Every structure is written in C-alpha cells, then in structure tokens.
Amino acid sequence: MQRRQFLGLLGATAATAVLGKPAQAGPKHFTGYPDSYGVLFDATRCIGCRRCEAGCNRVNHLPAPARPFDDLSVLDTKRRTDGRTFTVVNRYETAKGIVYRKNQCQHCLEPACASSCFVAAYDKTPQGAVTWNEKVCVGCRYCMIACPFDIPTFEYWDPLAPKIMKCHLCYPHITAGKLRVPGCVGACPTEALVYGRRADLIREARQRFHLFPGRYLDHIYGEHEMGGTNWLYISGVPFSQIGLREDLGVTPAPEFTSGALAAVPIIAAAWPALLLGIYAISQAKDKAARQEKREALKEALAKAKAECDAELAKVKAKAEADKKAAIEREVKKALEEAAKAQAAKEEGE
C-alpha cells in the first residue's frame, strides 16, 4: 500500500519533472497515516540519565555496551547510533546551559530510506513505525546515503550476513502485545518521552507551549521537517544547538528523486523514436549517395565502354589494315620469289 502511495506521488509530480523543478505538492500530497503513533521528546525534561538507552538495549536484546549504561562519562563524547545501538543520548552545551537530546530513527512520514531501497526492504507501517526487513536486504547501504538524519547503521564486521540496524519504534514488540509503549519510553523516569497518536502529541506540545510561557521555542521539530516525522521534539534552545539540522526543509525525501524517475518512461518512449528517425535519415542519405554513386558509375562505365569500343574499332581497323598489308607483302614476296625462281630456272637451262 505504501509503495502505491509513492507511485501515486510520482504520477502527480511527473509533469514538473524532467528538468527537476521542485515538485509541487499537489492535492495528492501525503500527510501521513491518520492515527499513526509516535513519540514526543521534551528536551527541557531530559536529564541525560541514559535509562532510555538501557531500556532499548534490553527489549531488543542488543549486545551489552563496552561501558555500562549508568556510566555517564560516556556523555563526554558525541556519539551516534551504530550496529549495536538503536538510540543514543548526547549532551550539548548551549546558551541556556546543558541540554540533553536523545537520537534515533525519526520515523519519517515519507521516509528517504524506504524510497531509496531498491529491494523495498523498508516499510512505513500505518501505525507509524518504519521497519526494515532482513530477508531481502542486499546490503548496498543506499538507505544510509539517503537518510537525512544519518540513522540506519550497518554491521560492517559481519562478513556474510551484515544487517542494517535502526530503531523500529518497538513495532514488533507492540504488535505482538509484548509491550504497550516502546522500550525507551517505558524506561524514562522524567516523562521526557511520551508515546501516543501523532496528532495528540502535536496537541500536547502546543499545550505545553501554552502552559509554560517562555520555556519553549514555538516550534515542534518533526511536524514539517522532511515532510514530517512520527518522532517529534520540543526544546527551549534552537534545535541546531542540540544536533538537529534546521536546514533540511519540509520537502519529503521521495520528491527529490521523483522528477528523475518520472523521466524514465519519457526517455524509454521518446528515445527509440528519435534514434530510429535519425537512423532513417542517415539511411536515406546513404541511399541517395549510393544511388548517385551507382548512376555515376554507370555513366562512367558507359563512357568507358564507348571509348573502349571506339579504340577497339580503331585497333581492329588498324589490325585489319596491317593484316592486309602483311598479306599483300607476303603475296608480293611470294610472287617475287616465284619470279626469281623462274628466272634462275631459265638461266640454268
């Protein structure tokens, strides 16, 4: 169903496509599945305790980290997600003091990873989570190139069956009934994380803006970024100061490539016609040239033949004449000889 959504989008933007003007969001613009779930992260409540990391690690049976989760000195260096970690908390020095921020897959409404995967290993579920399917992944890592949030990671050390690893919003556990909320959310002691319907989360965020004037910036990160995400952030400091890029824009990732993809059928249809046309012209030119050549050749041949004939006739005539002369000569010679013989004979007698 998801894929069809994208194809629909492709169709809608096909017209603007070939030279890649920004695709316009037509009436078909996808605004996310209704009632999909997400998480609201409140940077003013996060205390950097790393319990969410521990919760994630536990419910997903990930390998134990080199240093335990209660070792907060880990926060001294900036970290990112990797093949053994779905989520990390980082510490940021800001104008308003120290602020912590958790990072993981943002579960985009129209994920770059899903639109970039050439075996359709990703799925945007109607429940909100973006999941990944181990059974078809080739390990090309184009999804990692595509994700604007640098989320998918790869098991580079695995020689034969490396996996893409990333947060799946605990989709498998929640649909199996094993969890009610994602592992990180359940482990958070300060309610810096709230799980719920995305629409409700946006309402909740606005309410907090209203209830605590001056505490937050009036912006919900993820409401529109990259076309919107199911993971949302609110904060008292500019998002760029806590490692969230503010230059990503609001265009959903699939729209960046839809123009190029829409050009494919155009090329496939127009190119052969064009090339065959060129071929026909060059053939016609060739043929004309050949015809001309042949005619010229014929003419030349005819002329040569005529010349040849004339020459031949001349030669023949000459030969004829020569022959005649020779015969005459011979006859004359024979006659002379005969006369000589006659004379000798007469003398001898």
Add this chain to the structure above:
Amino acid sequence: MSGEHAPSTPVAAERASLLTPFNIVTGLIVFVGLILTILRFTKGLAGVTNLSDNNPWGIWISFDLLCGVALAAGGYTTSAACYVFGLKRYHSAVRPAILTAFLGYALVVFALHYDVGRPWRLPYPIFYSPGPTSVLFEVGLCVFLYLNVLFLEWTPSALEWLGLKKWRNVMVKMTLALTIFGVVLSTMHQSSLGALFLIAPSKLHPLWYSSYLPVFFFISSIAAGLSMVIFEGTLSHRYLHDKMDDHYLSTHDQVHLGFARGAAVVLVIYFFLKLVGLALDNNWHYLLTGYGAMYSLELLGFVALPALMYAVGVREKNLKIIRWAAVITVLGIVLNRFNVSWFAFNWQLPAAERYFPSWMEVAVSIYIVTVGLLVFRFIATRMPIFYEHPDFKEAELEEEEPHEHETRPHPQSFGH
C-alpha cells in the same frame, strides 16, 4: 594484408617468456587481490575498508561503479555514431569500444560483489523484491539489461573466432535493434547514477548538488565515452599494433579526429550547462570557498581546457594534442565523480568523521582494473577486434553494395 597477424604468434611468444615485467607486476597485483578477497569475505567490510556509518559508500562506489560506468560509455557512443548516425567511417572503432564497454560493465558488477553486504542477493531487486521507487533500482535494472546487450553486441567477434558463421550472421542482423536499446539503457543509467545523489541535498555540497545532476552525468558520459575511445585506441595502438589490420590502421587517425571534434562540442555544451546550473541555484558565492576552488579547477582545468585542446587539435589535425585532451577529459570525469560521491559528499561532517580509503580498498580497485586489462588483452590478441576477420569482411559491405558482391573470398585466403 593483415590476415597473417591473426591469432598464432602471441601465444607462442607468451609461452616463450612468462617472466616479463608486465606478467610479474600483474601477477603480484592479482595475488594481493586474492588475499584481500579472502579477508573481505572472512573479516567483513570492516576488515578491509574504512567505511563507517557516516560514510557508507567509499572508493569502491566512487571509482569502481561511478567512474567505471562513465568510462565504459565508449560502447554506446561509438555504436550509436556508427550504426544510428550512419557514420560508417567509424566502423573500425566499434569493436574495441564494445569490448571495452562490456568488460567495463562486467567489472562493475564484479566489483559490487566486494562492496555490498550480501552479494548473492544482487539479483533480488530484479527478480525477487523490486523497489521501483528507488533510483538505485533503475540503475541496477539498466546495468543488468545493458550488460546483456553488450554481451550480445560482442558475440559476433567470438562467433567469428569460433567460425560459427550462421549464428554470427544472426547476431549481426540484430545490430541496429541492440544499438538503439543500448543507447536508451545508457541514457537512463548514466543519468540515474547522478540522480542517486538527488535524495541527499543535505549531504552533498551545493556546488555539486543540482537538480540537473542526471543531465550532467549523462552529457559528461558522452565526453567520457569519446575520450576513452581515443585514449584506449592510443594505448592499443602502442601495445597491440600487430593485431591491427590495414583498414583499422588507415582509419585510426580519422576516427580520432572525428571523435575529438565530437568531444569538443560535447564538452562545450557541458561547460555551459554547468554554468547554467550554477546560475539557477545562485551558488556563485561558494566559488570563493575551498570547495569553490575545487569546483573551478574541475570546470576550468578539466572541462574548458580539454575542450579547447580538442578544438585546436582538430583544427590543426594534431593528434598529439588530441590524445592529451583525451587523457585530461578522462581524469576530469574521475575527478567529477569523486567530487560528487566523495570529496563534496558529507562536506558538513567534521574532518575527523570524513572518509579516506584504506590501502586495501585502493588495492582491490587496482586488482579489479588489472583483471580487466588481462581479459582485454586475452580477447584482443585472439579475436577479431582490431581487424576484420577475412571470412567476414565482405559481409560488412553487403549493405552498401547489395548485388555486386555475391562472391566471397575463399576461406583459404586467411593467411595468404
């Protein structure tokens, strides 16, 4: 005549002296390559590469895939010129170009086996679980189909070598269809290699990120193809001279002049398109940064300069200048693909998190190129690539003079 050069001598010569410098060096490279292959498939990508979660694509994509495909563009440009545009005088350049392209693409696929995590799944996107919203899907499908087309386009040489006349004639009849199919496929995947990066505007430097990326990649691939034919022809001329027939040798210079004229025009068009892209995105202010210097170097030193050299070379019929222009153009394509996929990619990451290849990655790339060189030499010294097989010479002319060549030269004329 040329027939006497054909297959026999080089084999004997090779056997006579196996320990030539060429053999020693290539042998060593292949040996190292095999060891690294074992390492790659026992220790994983981490064992041989410097790839990371921030830099998932390294030199194996930048060089082996992006440059490999661009530099193999000689195949479609030459066959299009000869068969579609009817420029028959370029006929002698077609076979070497097709062979180069076929090997180029085969090597690209070979190289991908090292790079992707589960290489035996490479057919998945086409046969098992297609992801048609992906630009990479388009690349994969086109490369797969085009590899088959190139194989078919190459078969006449092999069939002539094997003496299978009937099949060879069947294949030759398909030339036009294959050529057109090849041009369509090349247009699509040459451009979609550029389109691959459209999805990451936040990661690629604005000087290189452009919605025209697919167009840039396509146009520059034509220049790359024409230049590679000149470059490769020059090398072959030098090292495989005894495999060439009079026809090849007598048209050689003319072919290069013609291709040089084409390359000059294409490079000029490309140059102005790049400027238009710069202007439309209003990126002029970046020109004064470090990346701007790199961009200017690419555009002035490796596009404008070779365009000028080609033009001068054509006007003065100076093949030396033309050959240098070809080398610079080829290097320029490599530089451009490196810029897009490597130097200017992830430009916002701090220096410590940027990618630089390990020596082993570079060695594997060298090994793959070497394998290609060896296979090329093997084929070019045995099959009719640089000469027309005496048995089939007239067949090529059939079309030109339909009725006047019923008689074929006697097969025994081979080696007279």
